[in-house]
Amino acid sequence: MKVLKFGGTSVGSAENIRRVKEIVKSQSDDVIVVVSALGGITDKILNASKMAVLGTEYFNTEITGIRGRHEEVVESLFEGEKKEEVKDRVSKLLDELEKVIQGVSMIGELTPKTLDKIGGFGERLSSLIISEFIEGAQWVDSSRLIKTDSAFGKAQVDFHVTMPLIREKFNGFTGICVAPGFVSSNREGDYTTLGRGGSDYTAAIFAAALNASVLEIWTDVDGFMTADPRVISKAYVIKSLSYAEAMELSHFGAKVIYPPTILPVYKKGIPTWIKNTLRPEAEGTLITESRKNGKDLPIKGISSISNITLMTVQGLGMVGVTGISMRLFGALAKENINVILISQASSENSISVAIDTTKAELAEAAIRQEFEREIAVGKINKVEMESDLSIVAIVGENMKHSTGIAGKLFNTIGKNGINIIAIAQGASELNISWVVKNSDLRKTLNVVHESFFLSENVEVNVFLLGIGLVGGNLLNQIQHQQEKLLKEKHLKIKLVGVANSRKMLLNREGIDIEGFKDKLEHEGQHSSLHLYKQAVIDMNIFNSVFVDCTAATAAADLYADLLNANVSIVTANKVAASSEYENYLMLKKIAKRKGVKFLFETNVGAGLPIINTLNDLVNAGDKIQKIEAVLSGTLNFIFNTISADVPFSQTIKMAKEQGYSEPDPRIDLSGIDVMRKLLILVRESGYKIEKEDVAINKFVPDEFFAGSMDDFWAGIPQLDADFEARRKVLESQNKCWRFVAKYEDGRAEVGLQEITQGHPFFDLQGSNNLVMFTTERYHEFPMIIKGYGAGAAVTAAGVFADIIRVSNV
Numbered sequence: 096m097k098v099l100k101f102g103g104t105s106v107g108s109a110e111n112i113r114r115v116k117e118i119v120k121s122q123s124d125d126v127i128v129v130v131s132a133l134g135g136i137t138d139k140i141l142n143a144s145k146m147a148v149l150g151t152e153y154f155n156t157e158i159t160g161i162r163g164r165h166e167e168v169v170e171s172l173f174e175g176e177k178k179e180e181v182k183d184r185v186s187k188l189l190d191e192l193e194k195v196i197q198g199v200s201m202i203g204e205l206t207p208k209t210l211d212k213i214g215g216f217g218e219r220l221s222s223l224i225i226s227e228f229i230e231g232a233q234w235v236d237s238s239r240l241i242k243t244d245s246a247f248g249k250a251q252v253d254f255h256v257t258m259p260l261i262r263e264k265f266n267g268f269t270g271i272c273v274a275p276g277f278v279s280s281n282r283e284g285d286y287t288t289l290g291r292g293g294s295d296y297t298a299a300i301f302a303a304a305l306n307a308s309v310l311e312i313w314t315d316v317d318g319f320m321t322a323d324p325r326v327i328s329k330a331y332v333i334k335s336l337s338y339a340e341a342m343e344l345s346h347f348g349a350k351v352i353y354p355p356t357i358l359p360v361y362k363k364g365i366p367t368w369i370k371n372t373l374r375p376e377a378e379g380t381l382i383t384e385s386r387k388n389g390k391d392l393p394i395k396g397i398s399s400i401s402n403i404t405l406m407t408v409q410g411l412g413m414v415g416v417t418g419i420s421m422r423l424f425g426a427l428a429k430e431n432i433n434v435i436l437i438s439q440a441s442s443e444n445s446i447s448v449a450i451d452t453t454k455a456e457l458a459e460a461a462i463r464q465e466f467e468r469e470i471a472v473g474k475i476n477k478v479e480m481e482s483d484l485s486i487v488a489i490v491g492e493n494m495k496h497s498t499g500i501a502g503k504l505f506n507t508i509g510k511n512g513i514n515i516i517a518i519a520q521g522a523s524e525l526n527i528s529w530v531v532k533n534s535d536l537r538k539t540l541n542v543v544h545e546s547f548f549l550s551e552n553v554e555v556n557v558f559l560l561g562i563g564l565v566g567g568n569l570l571n572q573i574q575h576q577q578e579k580l581l582k583e584k585h586l587k588i589k590l591v592g593v594a595n596s597r598k599m600l601l602n603r604e605g606i607d608i609e610g611f612k613d614k615l616e617h618e619g620q621h622s623s624l625h626l627y628k629q630a631v632i633d634m635n636i637f638n639s640v641f642v643d644c645t646a647a648t649a650a651a652d653l654y655a656d657l658l659n660a661n662v663s664i665v666t667a668n669k670v671a672a673s674s675e676y677e678n679y680l681m682l683k684k685i686a687k688r689k690g691v692k693f694l695f696e697t698n699v700g701a702g703l704p705i706i707n708t709l710n711d712l713v714n715a716g717d718k719i720q721k722i723e724a725v726l727s728g729t730l731n732f733i734f735n736t737i738s739a740d741v742p743f744s745q746t747i748k749m750a751k752e753q754g755y756s757e758p759d760p761r762i763d764l765s766g767i768d769v770m771r772k773l774l775i776l777v778r779e780s781g782y783k784i785e786k787e788d789v790a791i792n793k794f795v796p797d798e799f800f801a802g803s804m805d806d807f808w809a810g811i812p813q814l815d816a817d818f819e820a821r822r823k824v825l826e827s828q829n830k831c832w833r834f835v836a837k838y839e840d841g842r843a844e845v846g847l848q849e850i851t852q853g854h855p856f857f858d859l860q861g862s863n864n865l866v867m868f869t870t871e872r873y874h875e876f877p878m879i880i881k882g883y884g885a886g887a888a889v890t891a892a893g894v895f896a897d898i899i900r901v902s903n904v
């Protein structure tokens with residue numbers, strides 16, 4: 096004997112009922128088929144009743160709709176005389192329903208008892224239609240077999256009476272039988288119901304009573320998922336669960352199965368399948384006694400319940416006093432308030448319970464009344480209610496005796512800036528539950544899913560600011576490399592925000608990089624740095640990284656807030672790392688404290704691995720004694736390009752066109768860019784230094800930087816003749832110009848130098864950079880890093896590498 100249960104969607108249309116028939120007919124065993132009401136019908140029936148009691152005539156419209164849905168299904172499923180016969184029986188049942196609802200309207204009263212009588216009509220109707228549609232099937236009225244107490248709305252089954260009744264009814268039964276789910280009756284024979292979702296429970300009761308070989312719950316999903324797929328796109332079907340795991344997951348919001356369903360099948364050890372009526376070929380989830388976990392993962396699934404309230408009762412007068420908990424839970428039980436989670440510190444100074452928010456007021460009143468005396472004398476000084484919270488739970492029998500699960504869990508959550516408000520773990524180690532704000536729920540589910548399962552891929556969510564030369568190149572590189580990274584490194588780089596100085600575009604599901612400029616222009620909303628920063632923080636996405644590809648000081652001012660919100664920073668913008676030493680240090684400290692990254696490798700030498708190398712040297716205990724470097728791609732290009740044919744002013748334009756210069760090339764020409772870079776290198780070497788400590792020997796007089804950009808371009812050719820005269824002399828001496836940065840013994844300076852042949856700087860081509868680190872270990876022969884030191888593509892590649900570094904893959 097098998098018991099199959101089909102849910103509302105599975106029987107929601109004529110087409111689906113045909114599928115149900117196919118599934119039932121394909122069984123080789125005798126079958127009991129338990130059905131829910133046609134999808135949405137119970138809600139409509141209850142709504143009609145509520146409308147009726149309120150005295151609005153709208154209930155007639157609802158009844159007409161209910162009638163129409165059933166007639167339509169009958170019309171499509173049956174033919175000829177059979178059709179008329181089924182129509183007639185369905186119509187009579189609907190007339191009965193209509194009469195009861197009209198009665199409610201007339202007397203203006205809707206008692207729980209009446210509601211239970213009305214509520215079961217959907218199942219009675221659907222089971223009637225389906226039993227007629229499956230040739231040879233009998234109809235059995237579950238409401239006469241499942242006996243309950245008189246707690247209308249959510250009656251408790253009296254198993255002592257129910258089990259023999261079912262066995263007696265099915266004694267010697269063969270073939271197919273169709274029964275309504277959800278409905279039951281009390282001793283007096285009045286209709287009761289088993290709670291919303293109760294049809295699963297009906298089926299489990301039948302299965303247990305008859306020692307069925309299997310219970311199959313046919314629904315509209317492929318099985319239990321590792322998490323809610325509407326939140327976690329990477330959630331997947333769990334192949335097998337133990338009864339306990341299924342119970343925990345369903346209690347904690349996984350709406351695949353009605354939680355009470357598990358107990359009857361668990362007691363009898365009946366294997367229970369969750370299957371998809373719309374995709375019968377999908378494997379589904381098998382629930383059995385077995386604790387074997389297919390993949391041997393410690394956790395099977397993540398579940399959550401939102402909109403809960405945490406009630407905390409606190410007071411020194413509670414410490415060591417027996418009976419406080421009993422009174423607290425007793426007071427809640429008296430009001431029929433379900434406690435979802437309990438947390439008590441061993442000091443016994445406070446106890447927190449999570450309850451449904453709709454019961455919060457009632458719970459507070461009950462507790463204040465129960466502890467009136469203790470509150471009056473100050474033994475209890477706080478009854479605090481905190482709402483807009485969610486409970487998240489990880490579930491898995493393999494957690495038992497596995498070390499490090501809680502550590503990993505809370506570390507991951509903390510790193511993502513999610514505050515844990517309360518925690519509960521039973522000694523069974525089957526479930527760890529914790530409370531977070533509703534607003535942190537999505538992020539919590541994502542980080543936990545990613546770190547424990549479950550997800551094969553690590554996801555990094557990029558918010559880009561600045562889509563000029565570097566930012567634009569970066570997006571192109573990501574677009575071309577995305578697939579390879581996913582395939583080979585299991586790293587998914589997702590662009591979730593992009594902005595320039597005017598507009599921003601945000602999408603937590605990801606922005607297609609193709610045509611991003613047009614999209615930003617046409618679909619983007621008006622933006623400012625503040626708005627963009629706030630949006631990044633408010634979106635509260637896990638593994639977020641803010642990528643700054645501007646040169647704006649105001650952009651660097653956002654970093655502290657972003658890091659504090661657990662958003663990593665990757666920046667090509669040199670302003671922050673070369674700002675006041677205290678600010679630079681503070682940003683590093685926040686990043687460390689928050690467990691996020693603050694990376695700026697491209698600030699010196701563009702894509703060259705200079706800062707990382709320096710960090711490696713210092714971390715390994717080396718001491719930087721001297722830095723000598725050519726750090727400006729623009730200036731090196733200028734001094735390599737200037738000639739009798741190409742005047743000084745022309746070389747500046749060329750450097751800009753080639754993407755070497757800063758957005759404002761005066762920053763390069765004034766030596767400020769190189770000063771910033773030297774400052775950063777010295778700081779990363781472990782020394783405290785401020786801008787004022789760096790001597791700058793300028794080679795372009797200050798007056799050329801004073802006016803507007805147009806003034807600059809108009810004025811700069813005045814220097815061409817002088818530069819050409821000096822260049823000729825230099826050439827005749829077999830020397831060249833290099834703009835050199837140097838740090839030694841606490842002295843830092845940048846300036847133009849004449850370099851003679853044989854010096855490592857002499858042969859430095861094009862826009863190349865060269866850095867020499869003289870250290871305790873690299874003493875006689877300094878460490879040299881050399882290569883392209885500017886250019887959009889290499890810089891973007893350096894930024895890209897930093898983004899990948901954030902992911903730790």
Ligand SMILES: NC(=O)C1=CN([C@@H]2O[C@H](COP(=O)(O)OP(=O)(O)OC[C@H]3O[C@@H](n4cnc5c(N)ncnc54)[C@H](OP(=O)(O)O)[C@@H]3O)[C@@H](O)[C@H]2O)C=CC1
Binds near residue numbers: 594667669754
């Ligand atoms: N080129 C190179 O070789 C290297 C460059 N860098 C650094 O990379 C950064 C970017 O340079 P590059 O790509 O050449 O610059 P671009 O001028 O080409 O692009 C700058 C981008 O930043 C945006 N932007 C500017 N100001 C703001 C603001 N206040 N708010 C929001 N967005 C703003 C611009 O938007 P809009 O168009 O709307 O103004 C534009 O999209 C600079 O900090 C530079 O120092 C670092 C190493 C090497």
Ligand SMILES: N[C@@H](CC=O)C(=O)O
Binds near residue numbers: 755886
């Ligand atoms: N403008 C800079 C770009 C890299 O930082 C340079 O020319 O080096």
